[in-house]
Amino acid sequence: MPEQLSIFELIANASLLVQLVMALLVLASVVSWMMIFQRWFFLRRSLAEVDAFEDHFWSGIDLRKFYGELEGDEGLNGIENVFVSGFREFTRLSDQGGADADAIMQGVQRAMRVALTREEARLETHLPFLATVGSTSPYVGLFGTVWGIMNSFRSLANMSQATLASVAPGISEALVATAMGLFAAIPAVIGYNRFSARVEGLMKRYEAFSDELTTILHRAAHSKAAED
Amino acid sequence: MYLLREYTFPLLLAVTLHGAAVFALYSGWNPEQTRENIIQPRAVVANLLVLEPKAQAKPKPPPPKPAVQQQPKPAPAPAKPKPDPQIAERKRAEEAAKRAAEEAQREKARKEAERQERLARLSELAQTSLDEAIAQEDAALQAGTEEMVAQSYRLGIYELVRQNWSRPPSARNGMSAKLLVELIPTGELVAVSIVESSGNAAFDRSAEQAVRQARRFEVPEDNGVFERHFRQFYFLFQPEDLLR
Numbered sequence: 001m002p003e004q005l006s007i008f009e010l011i012a013n014a015s016l017l018v019q020l021v022m023a024l025l026v027l028a029s030v031v032s033w034m035m036i037f038q039r040w041f042f043l044r045r046s047l048a049e050v051d052a053f054e055d056h057f058w059s060g061i062d063l064r065k066f067y068g069e070l071e072g073d074e075g076l077n078g079i080e081n082v083f084v085s086g087f088r089e090f091t092r093l094s095d096q097g098g099a100d101a102d103a104i105m106q107g108v109q110r111a112m113r114v115a116l117t118r119e120e121a122r123l124e125t126h127l128p129f130l131a132t133v134g135s136t137s138p139y140v141g142l143f144g145t146v147w148g149i150m151n152s153f154r155s156l157a158n159m160s161q162a163t164l165a166s167v168a169p170g171i172s173e174a175l176v177a178t179a180m181g182l183f184a185a186i187p188a189v190i191g192y193n194r195f196s197a198r199v200e201g202l203m204k205r206y207e208a209f210s211d212e213l214t215t216i217l218h219r220a221a222h223s224k225a226a227e228d
Numbered sequence: 229m230y231l232l233r234e235y236t237f238p239l240l241l242a243v244t245l246h247g248a249a250v251f252a253l254y255s256g257w258n259p260e261q262t263r264e265n266i267i268q269p270r271a272v273v274a275n276l277l278v279l280e281p282k283a284q285a286k287p288k289p290p291p292p293k294p295a296v297q298q299q300p301k302p303a304p305a306p307a308k309p310k311p312d313p314q315i316a317e318r319k320r321a322e323e324a325a326k327r328a329a330e331e332a333q334r335e336k337a338r339k340e341a342e343r344q345e346r347l348a349r350l351s352e353l354a355q356t357s358l359d360e361a362i363a364q365e366d367a368a369l370q371a372g373t374e375e376m377v378a379q380s381y382r383l384g385i386y387e388l389v390r391q392n393w394s395r396p397p398s399a400r401n402g403m404s405a406k407l408l409v410e411l412i413p414t415g416e417l418v419a420v421s422i423v424e425s426s427g428n429a430a431f432d433r434s435a436e437q438a439v440r441q442a443r444r445f446e447v448p449e450d451n452g453v454f455e456r457h458f459r460q461f462y463f464l465f466q467p468e469d470l471l472r
Contacts (some may be wrong), residue, residue: 006254026246031245038234042234
């Protein structure tokens with residue numbers, strides 16, 4: 001019996017295709033973990049920003065002043081974008097004059113819907129990648145395993161005496177591919193589920209806010225129209 | 229710039245994580261070792277029993293114990309016999325009293341001399357037994373190194389036979405067959421015979437076949453060691469890993 005086979009020897013002795021599969025899976029795992037960390041920080045930050053924004057917004061600040069503060073800002077975050085684009089449309093339309101309250105409100109709603117869609121896309125970046133890794137890397141690993149086992153049995157056919165010791169290393173090295181596939185897939189699936197739930201929660205809050213803003217602007221537009 | 233700022237840290241974390249996983253696999257994971265210990269029980273315990281050179285007589289010798297058994301034991305000193313203190317004097321007559329006293333004196337002197345002599349003899353005996361013990365110990369030490377050499381060769385033989393042995397399906401736990409193996413100094417097998425049958429003909433045959441298949445064994449160069457340990461030896465076959 002030779003010395004104990006380490007997992008690295010197994011990988012080094014695997015056939016080229018299996019090695020490629022393993023390399024692909026390692027790459028997928030690294031990238032998906034990178035996405036997971038990135039999304040994690042990003043979404044946590046977004047949540048904190050929504051909290052801070054809502055606190056500020058409902059503190060009774062004058063909306064025009066608030067808008068003026070935000071407008072010049074470069075890196076606006078999600079919910080601020082919704083507010084700014086809605087309010088900008090509102091001021092533009094009402095400054096233009098001649099537009100009636102309903103037209104103003106339609107414009108505002110459209111502008112906010114666009115902003116919301118854009119924000120949703122931003123929140124959901126990378127999630128499709130995680131979903132892909134989670135659903136396909138087990139198959140990729142399985143492919144490597146099947147290929148490895150196929151080869152190890154094929155070489156068995158040429159032997160006069162078939163022993164377990166002559167197939168076992170091949171099967172073992174092939175199974176490493178499946179293990180890697182699962183290693184890449186499990187965090188990706190968990191990350192995907194968790195992050196999509198969190199994105200959904202955030203989007204609900206954005207939408208609720210945009211509805212609230214619509215209500216406020218609607219009241220303002222109609223009172224202005226009544227004044228005129 | 230945005231990409232760099234946003235993704236450097238996550239990438240670093242991900243790479244660190246994978247590095248840690250690889251390191252954990254590399255340092256703490258020795259699957260083969262544990263598997264070897266648990267799943268691969270020894271297929272056979274074959275004990276080589278050394279045949280003493282004098283036991284090469286015609287009648288089959290009784291199964292000798294594995295070697296190295298005589299421990300040097302210094303001969304116990306003989307117990308000192310207590311001389312019966314017989315200083316009984318008879319006071320029969322006055323004149324006898326004087327003579328008796330004289331005699332007692334003589335007796336005392338004689339006893340003293342006797343005691344001295346015995347003491348001397350005892351110490352001499354103790355000395356010789358010590359010498360003997362040292363000599364015995366030396367011999368045992370030498371026998372010990374020889375035994376170690378023999379043991380290493382024995383292991384080689386055991387391993388070779390074990391690899392060659394294919395147990396018949398009818399083998400059961402608790403069966404054991406003892407074979408007498410005879411070699412010539414080149415290590416070649418000259419004869420193998422069954423000394424104690426397991427009661428199962430197929431088992432006996434398989435054991436004999438295992439020895440015959442080896443044909444040639446590794447034996448020590450030293451002729452003395454060979455003669456003492458490998459000219460003739462017993463081989464015990466026991467299947468131990470069967471589940472039934």
